[in-house]
Amino acid sequence: MLKQFFIICSGADTDILESCSKGEQNKYAGIGATVFFTAVMAFIAASYALYTVFDNLYSSIFFGLIWGFLIFNLDRFIVSTIKKTGNFMDEFIQATPRIILAVIIAIVIAKPLELKIFEKEINQVLLEQKNDLTLANKNQIAEQFTPTITGLDDNIKSLQQQIDAKEAEVNALYDTYIAEAEGTAGTKLLGKGPVYKEKRDKHDALLTELQQLKAENKLKMAAYETQISDLKSNYDIEVQNTQPIINNFDGLMARVNALSELPWLPSFFIFLLFLAIETSPIFAKLLSPKSAYDFKLEDQETAIKTNVLQNKNQREAMLKTDYAINDRIYSDIENEDELYTYKRKKARELMQLQADAFFKQQKNVL
Incomplete structure (x- = not known):
């Protein structure tokens, strides 16, 4: 079986x-x-x-x-x-x-x-490729957010520098009016005279500006930090959304390419x-x-082929013979007077019938 x-x-x-x-x-x-x-x-x-x-x-x-x-x-x-x-x-x-x-x-x-x-070796190659793709993906996504975040950080630093500069001015005025009161600088007169009062007022006015500047800049800095936090959150979301694509990078073509490595x-x-x-x-x-099978198969195929060729040649010979016989028959009939007279009679009758039919048709029209 x-x-x-x-x-x-x-x-x-x-x-x-x-x-x-x-x-x-x-x-x-x-x-x-x-x-x-x-x-x-x-x-x-x-x-x-x-x-x-x-x-x-x-x-x-x-x-x-x-x-x-x-x-x-x-x-x-x-x-x-x-x-x-x-x-x-x-x-x-x-x-x-x-x-x-x-x-x-x-x-x-x-x-x-x-x-x-x-499979194990291919999985190792795919793991390395996935890690490389993950890092490349993070870098590509970061390129979309980094310029904006860097710009916001620069704005925060600029606001902080304004505060630092104003604080330095306030501290300098503080040191000036204290030194005036102690008599170590300025008029070098010990005590709180008119010059001291003038410098103190100038310091207090600048201190008020500093406090106002701090309040305004802190609001701006908080807004910038909120934007930075939102951008970082969007970055993390984008990474999470694209990571499954990388994790599924183990299809047939990926494995064939890994095998080639x-x-x-x-x-x-x-x-x-x-x-x-x-x-x-x-x-x-x-x-x-x-072998014997090949000889028998060839014998069977050639037998069928020979039979087909014989039948084809026989049919062609029969057709050729039939043509020749028909030609001889019609050649003999062509010279017979009896057939000529009969066909002449029938042709005359046919023409008479056609003439009668034409006459009746014209009569009906008139």
């Missing part, structure tokens, strides 16, 4: 193989088994690849099954269409397009399985393994000698 199933998978003619030896049947059963298990591997590879895309187990299995059937049909077609002619070069030229197609199928099957085999040799050997599996039925048929 299993052997018969694998023979069907090979695309061979089961009726012809039944009349062949056991060895011939085993050869095609082996080819069919290779075709079948290649389709199974294609199903597994496609299901995993689609799972990384859809993130849904049932959808991945369904489409993976379709892909497996497609690969199975292609491989079966490739193997079954290679005909043994006894000339290796003719067979190789015939098989070249099929070998190219087999290489493409091997690449398609091998790549998803490579992604699964090197790993050493190429292990991946290349896996590809060679699947290439050998995929092309083995083709090379098995190319390298094997022309």
